[in-house]
Amino acid sequence: xxxxxxxxxxxxxxxxxxxxxxxxxxxxxxxxxxxxxxxxxxxxxxxxxxxxxxxxxxxxxxxxxxxxxxxxxxxxxxxxxxxxxxxxxxxxxxxxxxxxxxxxxxxxxxxxxxxxxxxxxxxxxxxxxxxxxxxxxxxxxxxxxxxxxxxxxxxxxxxxxxxxxxxxxxxxxxxxxxxxxxxxxxxxxxxxxxxxxxxxxxxxxxxxxxxxxxxxxxxxxxxxxxxxxxxxxxxxxxxxxxxxxxxxxxxxxxxxxxxx
Amino acid sequence: xxxxxxxxxxxxxxxxxxxxxxxxxxxxxxxxxxxxxxxxxxxxxxxxxxxxxxxxxxxxxxxxxxxxxxxxxxxxxxxxxxxxxxxxxxxxxxxxxxxxxxxxxxxxxxxxxxxxxxxxxxxxxxxxxxxxxxxxxxxxxxxxxxxxxxxxxxxxxxxxxxxxxxxxxxxxxxxxxxxxxxxxxxxxxxxxxxxxxxxxxxxxxxxxxxxxxxxxxxxxxxxxxxxxxxxxxxxxxxxxxxxxxxxxxxxxxxxxxxxxxxxxxxxxxxxxxxxxxxxxxxxxxxxxxxxxxxxxxxxxxxxxxxxxxxxxxxxxxxxxxxxxxxxxxxxxxxxxxxxx
Numbered sequence: 004x005x006x007x008x009x010x011x012x013x014x015x016x017x018x019x020x021x022x023x024x025x026x027x028x029x030x031x032x033x034x035x036x037x038x039x040x041x042x043x044x045x046x047x048x049x050x051x052x053x054x055x056x057x058x059x060x061x062x063x064x065x066x067x068x069x070x071x072x073x074x075x076x077x078x079x080x081x082x083x084x085x086x087x088x089x090x091x092x093x094x095x096x097x098x099x100x101x102x103x104x105x106x107x108x109x110x111x112x113x114x115x116x117x118x119x120x121x122x123x124x125x126x127x128x129x130x131x132x133x134x135x136x137x138x139x140x141x142x143x144x145x146x147x148x149x150x151x152x153x154x155x156x157x158x159x160x161x162x163x164x165x166x167x168x169x170x171x172x173x174x175x176x177x178x179x180x181x182x183x184x185x186x187x188x189x190x191x192x193x194x195x196x197x198x199x200x201x202x203x204x205x206x207x208x209x210x211x212x213x214x215x216x217x218x219x220x221x222x223x224x225x226x227x228x229x230x231x232x233x234x235x236x237x238x239x240x241x242x243x244x245x246x247x248x249x250x251x252x253x254x255x256x257x258x259x260x261x262x263x
Numbered sequence: 264x265x266x267x268x269x270x271x272x273x274x275x276x277x278x279x280x281x282x283x284x285x286x287x288x289x290x291x292x293x294x295x296x297x298x299x300x301x302x303x304x305x306x307x308x309x310x311x312x313x314x315x316x317x318x319x320x321x322x323x324x325x326x327x328x329x330x331x332x333x334x335x336x337x338x339x340x341x342x343x344x345x346x347x348x349x350x351x352x353x354x355x356x357x358x359x360x361x362x363x364x365x366x367x368x369x370x371x372x373x374x375x376x377x378x379x380x381x382x383x384x385x386x387x388x389x390x391x392x393x394x395x396x397x398x399x400x401x402x403x404x405x406x407x408x409x410x411x412x413x414x415x416x417x418x419x420x421x422x423x424x425x426x427x428x429x430x431x432x433x434x435x436x437x438x439x440x441x442x443x444x445x446x447x448x449x450x451x452x453x454x455x456x457x458x459x460x461x462x463x464x465x466x467x468x469x470x471x472x473x474x475x476x477x478x479x480x481x482x483x484x485x486x487x488x489x490x491x492x493x494x495x496x497x498x499x500x501x502x503x504x505x506x507x508x509x510x511x512x513x514x515x516x517x518x519x520x521x522x523x524x525x526x527x528x529x530x531x532x533x534x535x536x537x538x539x540x541x542x543x544x545x546x547x548x549x550x551x552x553x554x555x556x557x558x559x560x561x562x563x564x565x566x567x568x569x570x571x572x573x574x575x576x577x578x579x580x581x582x583x584x585x586x587x588x589x590x591x592x593x594x595x596x597x598x599x600x601x602x603x
Binding site for chain 1 (some may be wrong): 468469472473474476477479480483484486487489490491492493494495496501
C-alpha cells in the first residue's frame with residue numbers, strides 16, 4: 004500500500020496552547036482511516052491543517068509526495084483533498100441540485116468571461132455539471148428532494164448533501180468531519196454504508212474524525228487516537244480497543260464505553 | 264434515468280415560456296423609457312422630469328454596484344467614494360487632458376476598478392459590520408483627499424466643465440455636440456438611461472451565469488466555497504471591482520450634467536442612500552436597486568408637500584417597509600417568496 008497522504012511532525016500552537024504536538028501518520032490509498040480522541044484533543048485542528056484552513060506551526064502534510072500544508076484551501080481542493088464540515092455546512096438558499104452543481108467549480112473549463120458571455124464551452128460545462136450532479140444525487144439517494152431548498156432539509160439529508168458537495172469536486176481524498184454526529188442508530192448505519200460505497204465504488208480515500216465509537220469500529224480500516232494534541236495510538240480497530248493508553252484517555256469521560 | 268428525462272421534458276416548455284416573458288418584459292421596458300416617458304414629458308411640458316429621471320437612472324447605476332457587493336455578502340457603504348473619484352477622473356481628463364467625455368466615461372470606471380482592487384484586497388477579508396464601517400470611512404477619505412490634492416482644486420472644486428462633445432466617425436455624426444443641442448436635458452436622459460440599461464444587462468448576465476452562482480456561494484458560506492475550490496479572495500475583489508466600475512461611471516455622468524464637481528459632491532449620505540435603494544428594492548432581485556432608487560428618489564420629491572414632516576414620513580415609511588417587506592418591494596411579486 005502506498006501512502007496518498009503523509010502527515011509529518013505536524014505541530015500547531017495557538018499562543019501558549021499546543022493544539023497538535025508532533026503528530027505523524029500515513030493514510031494509504033483507498034483506506035478508511037478514523038481519527039479519534041476525547042473532546043478538545045485537537046482533531047479538528049488537525050483536519051483544518053490538512054485542508055489548508057490553518058497553517059501548521061511546524062511539520063508538514065504531503066499529498067502524493069507534494070507538500071500541501073500552507074496552501075490556501077482552494078488550492079488544496081484543486082489537488083484533490085476536500086473537506087466536509089462538522090456543522091451542516093451547505094449553501095442554504097439554493098436547492099439541493101443547485102448546491103451540487105455549483106460545487107463542480109473545479110471542473111470548469113470555460114473562463115468566467117466565457118460563462119458571462121455564455122460561450123459554447125460554458126454551455127457544455129453546465130450540461131456536464133448538471134449530468135454529473137444528477138449522478139451524484141442518485142448515488143447518495145437524494146433524487147426525491149432534488150429541488151428542495153437546502154434550508155428545509157432534515158439533518159440526515161443535510162449531511163448527505165454536504166457529502167454530495169464534497170463529491171462534486173471529484174476528490175481523491177475526502178475529509179469527513181463527524182459524519183455521524185447527531186444521528187440515531189439507523190441513520191448512522193445508513194451513513195456507514197454510504198461512506199463504504201464512497202470508497203468501494205468511487206475509489207475515494209476517506210479520512211474521518213468521529214466520536215461515535217461503535218460506528219468508528221465498524222467502518223475503519225485503521226484508527227489514529229490522539230489525546231492532548233499528541234498521537235497516542237495507531238492501528239486496526241481491535242488493536243485500538245485493546246490499547247491501554249486509549250482506554251486510559253477515555254476513562255472517566257462519557258466515552259469510557261469504548262469496549263462495547 | 265426515465266424519471267429524470269420526464270422531469271426535464273416537463274420543465275422545458277416552462278423555461279421557453281419564461282424566456283419569452285423575459286424578452287417581452289425587456290422590450291416593454293425599453294419602449295417605456297425611450298418612448299412613453301419622452302412622449303409624456305412632451306405632452307405635459309414637465310421638462311423637470313427629465314432631470315429627476317436622469318438622476319434616478321444614474322443613482323441606480325451606482326446602486327447596482329452596491330447590490331453586487333451585497334451579492335457576495337458584503338455591506339458596501341463606500342460607493343460615494345468611487346462616484347466622487349470617477350467624477351474627478353472624468354473632469355480632470357476633460358479639462359486638463361482634452362480627452363473626449365465619451366472616452367473618460369469608461370476610463371473613470373476603469374480607474375475606480377483599479378483603485379478598488381488595491382483597497383479591496385486587504386479590506387475584503389473583513390466581514391459584516393467591520394467591512395461596512397471601513398467602507399463608510401472610505402467615502403470620507405475620498406472627500407478629504409479631494410480637499411487636499413492640488414489637482415482637484417481643493418474646496419473650490421472644478422466648475423464650468425464643458426458639456427460632452429460630439430462623436431463622428433468618417434463624417435457621420437453618431438453623437439451630436441451637447442453644447443449645440445436645443446435640449447441637452449433630454450439628451451442626458453437618453454444617455455443615462457442607455458448606461459443604466461447596459462449596466463443592468465451586465466448585472467443580469469453576471470447573476471444568471473456561473474459567476475453569479477459562485478458569488479451566491481460566497482454570500483452563503485465562504486469557507487465551504489473555498490473548500491469546493493473557489494478562489495474566494497480573488498472572486499471578492501473581482502465583484503468589488505465591477506461594483507466600483509459602476510460607481511465611477513455613474514459619478515462621471517453626474518458631474519458632466521451638473522458641469523461642476525466639489526469634494527462634497529458625493530458624501531456619506533449618498534453612500535448610505537445607495538445601500539438603502541438596494542434594501543428597499545430587494546437584495547435578492549437584480550432589478551431591486553433600480554426600483555428602490557425610483558421609489559425612494561421620487562418618494563422623497565413627492566413628500567416635499569409635507570413640508571417640515573418630509574423627513575419624518577420618509578423615514579417612518581422606510582422603517583415600516585423594512586419591517587413588512589424585509590426582502591424588498593420586489594418580494595411582493597415573487598410567488599415563491601410569498602408562499603413562504
